[in-house]
Amino acid sequence: MKKRNFLLLEIPSKSENESLARVVVAALAAQLDPTIDELNDVKTAVSEAVTNAVIHAYDEKEGIIVIKAELFENELVVEVEDRGSGIKDLEKAREPLFTTRPQDERSGMGFTIMENFMDQVEVITEEKVGTRVIMRRKFNSVIPVGE
Amino acid sequence: MKKRNFLLLEIPSKSENESLARVVVAALAAQLDPTIDELNDVKTAVSEAVTNAVIHAYDEKEGIIVIKAELFENELVVEVEDRGSGIKDLEKAREPLFTTRPQDERSGMGFTIMENFMDQVEVITEEKVGTRVIMRRKFNSVIPVGE
Amino acid sequence: MEAILNRSKKCLIVRLKGELDDHAAPKIRQNLKDMLDKYPDFSLLLNLKDLSFIDSSGVGVILGRYRDMAQEEREILLCCLNSQVRRVLDLAGVLKIIPAFGSEKEALNQGRFAQ
Amino acid sequence: MEAILNRSKKCLIVRLKGELDDHAAPKIRQNLKDMLDKYPDFSLLLNLKDLSFIDSSGVGVILGRYRDMAQEEREILLCCLNSQVRRVLDLAGVLKIIPAFGSEKEALNQGRFAQ
Ligand SMILES: Nc1ncnc2c1ncn2[C@@H]1O[C@H](COP(=O)(O)OP(=O)(O)O)[C@@H](O)[C@H]1O
Ligand SMILES: Nc1ncnc2c1ncn2[C@@H]1O[C@H](COP(=O)(O)OP(=O)(O)O)[C@@H](O)[C@H]1O
Numbered sequence: 001m002k003k004r005n006f007l008l009l010e011i012p013s014k015s016e017n018e019s020l021a022r023v024v025v026a027a028l029a030a031q032l033d034p035t036i037d038e039l040n041d042v043k044t045a046v047s048e049a050v051t052n053a054v055i056h057a058y059d060e061k062e063g064i065i066v067i068k069a070e071l072f073e074n075e076l077v078v079e080v081e082d083r084g085s086g087i088k089d090l091e092k093a094r095e096p097l098f099t100t101r102p103q104d105e106r107s108g109m110g111f112t113i114m115e116n117f118m119d120q121v122e123v124i125t126e127e128k129v130g131t132r133v134i135m136r137r138k139f140n141s142v143i144p145v146g147e
Numbered sequence: 148m149k150k151r152n153f154l155l156l157e158i159p160s161k162s163e164n165e166s167l168a169r170v171v172v173a174a175l176a177a178q179l180d181p182t183i184d185e186l187n188d189v190k191t192a193v194s195e196a197v198t199n200a201v202i203h204a205y206d207e208k209e210g211i212i213v214i215k216a217e218l219f220e221n222e223l224v225v226e227v228e229d230r231g232s233g234i235k236d237l238e239k240a241r242e243p244l245f246t247t248r249p250q251d252e253r254s255g256m257g258f259t260i261m262e263n264f265m266d267q268v269e270v271i272t273e274e275k276v277g278t279r280v281i282m283r284r285k286f287n288s289v290i291p292v293g294e
Numbered sequence: 295m296e297a298i299l300n301r302s303k304k305c306l307i308v309r310l311k312g313e314l315d316d317h318a319a320p321k322i323r324q325n326l327k328d329m330l331d332k333y334p335d336f337s338l339l340l341n342l343k344d345l346s347f348i349d350s351s352g353v354g355v356i357l358g359r360y361r362d363m364a365q366e367e368r369e370i371l372l373c374c375l376n377s378q379v380r381r382v383l384d385l386a387g388v389l390k391i392i393p394a395f396g397s398e399k400e401a402l403n404q405g406r407f408a409q
Numbered sequence: 410m411e412a413i414l415n416r417s418k419k420c421l422i423v424r425l426k427g428e429l430d431d432h433a434a435p436k437i438r439q440n441l442k443d444m445l446d447k448y449p450d451f452s453l454l455l456n457l458k459d460l461s462f463i464d465s466s467g468v469g470v471i472l473g474r475y476r477d478m479a480q481e482e483r484e485i486l487l488c489c490l491n492s493q494v495r496r497v498l499d500l501a502g503v504l505k506i507i508p509a510f511g512s513e514k515e516a517l518n519q520g521r522f523a524q
Binding site for chain 2: 005006007008009010011012014016017019020023024027028031
């Protein structure tokens with residue numbers, strides 16, 4: 001499948017960059033002419049992945065978040081990568097309502113939202129190395145082909 | 148001066164990424180609470196620099212454009228870099244109305260707009276290596292300090 | 295964020311604006327807590343009409359207030375959910391425990407308020 | 410882009426929408442050229458009310474039409490410039506050679522149209 005376009009974004013793990021990341025990925029995804037609901041799904045999923053990197057991966061200290069987004073035929077692939085703590089028990093982490101920070105009123109619904117709003121969510125994580133969340137979403141809207 | 152925030156964006160030199168680049172830099176600059184006019188000035192200047200990289204630097208072939216944007220106290224610094232043709236005669240290139248592509252209805256006003264809409268524009272270029280355009284703009288709007 | 299007291303219904307109406315993500319959460323959480331403390335016998339109606347975005351961090355803020363208020367047997371209601379907000383709150387199970395209405399008026403005419 | 414023919418004033422009114430940058434330029438340029446060819450004895454009034462962004466690539470499109478039309482002694486006018494568009498067209502010297510008005514009506518009551 002031909003890559004139509006892509007971007008790489010590096011930002012520090014500051015909470016004000018959560019909305020920046022949403023806007024950037026949405027601006028790229030918009031090139032596939034998604035519906036508003038489709039675009040909102042992507043924004044929400046990206047927000048979850050980036051928020052997790054800000055909150056869980058670096059735990060107060062500031063680190064770098066790398067976001068890669070690619071457009072294929074009618075599919076968006078977004079990767080959110082941190083070089084933070086990694087996830088100890090990934091299976092548990094992906095369960096609905098599970099959170100290691102209940103005291104911060106975290107809902108534990110981050111991964112559940114990513115999984116429901118995207119077609120596929122892959123998580124690659126290693127303790128003390130970091131986490132990569134790779135999400136895919138096909139848009140059903142009509143696509144102009146062969147640009 | 149303390150760096151408040153920054154971003155690094157890599158995109159291919161496609162014309163549809165001109166608006167993407169504007170949106171991304173504007174989303175970062177918005178964190179300094181600029182006026183709408185100030186934000187539009189930044190968007191326009193970024194559009195000129197990125198368009199030049201798309202049109203002049205890579206001449207049909209696709210290359211990479213790297214955009215770095217940093218926020219200091221109340222200042223935005225944006226750098227737009229390409230690894231393309233470079234500029235032969237920079238002094239001439241910066242003159243109003245000068246363009247090497249009049250046949251494409253280029254107005255030759257790109258550098259003039261950058262210089263007028265930003266406080267400072269520095270251009271570093273080398274033939275066959277590429278071009279870096281570094282632009283600075285201070286915002287006069289009130290800034291929350293010490294976040 | 296804009297707050298209105300409906301004294302006859304004993305209801306605090308809060309209209310959330312903008313985006314409720316992890317960045318916005320602390321301030322909105324504190325404002326809500328302060329208002330709920332100030333009017334301890336009032337219910338809370340969150341009008342989400344001008345809330346353009348919410349994610350699981352925002353869900354945490356709403357569920358947190360639900361828990362605080364449930365302990366005090368106070369009622370919390372939602373109204374005017376746009377499509378993105380509805381999808382997130384639905385998926386997160388919020389709509390199963392907090393009733394949502396089409397308008398402030400509808401919300402204020404339902405349940406205990408109607409009595 | 411939306412076009413209206415004012416036959417009594419012999420004026421083609423084109424309302425540009427969205428952003429006029431290097432990416433949008435080729436299509437808008439071609440559409441304008443086609444319309445100007447189709448109505449060879451009409452003037453052109455560009456209504457920029459819904460043009461949210463322009464840069465020097467867009468300036469090139471407007472100046473290009475100005476040059477084509479000047480050769481044929483046809484008139485070109487602008488109206489309804491928002492702040493960003495005004496700043497760019499002013500700086501680029503466009504407003505010195507193409508007259509700009511506050512509304513379509515004002516533009517159509519000026520100059521040769523008023524005769
Ligand atoms: N990027 C990450 N780095 C480290 N830990 C993470 C990361 N993402 C998620 N986690 C862990 O997975 C748990 C579940 O995540 P999630 O479903 O998003 O819920 P929440 O963010 O509300 O805790 C988190 O509480 C955290 O322990
Ligand atoms: N990034 C670049 N790489 C190579 N050449 C450039 C670059 N930016 C500008 N130039 C040269 O400088 C000239 C003037 O640029 P500018 O003022 O933006 O006007 P225009 O883009 O309308 O030609 C261009 O015509 C081109 O020859």
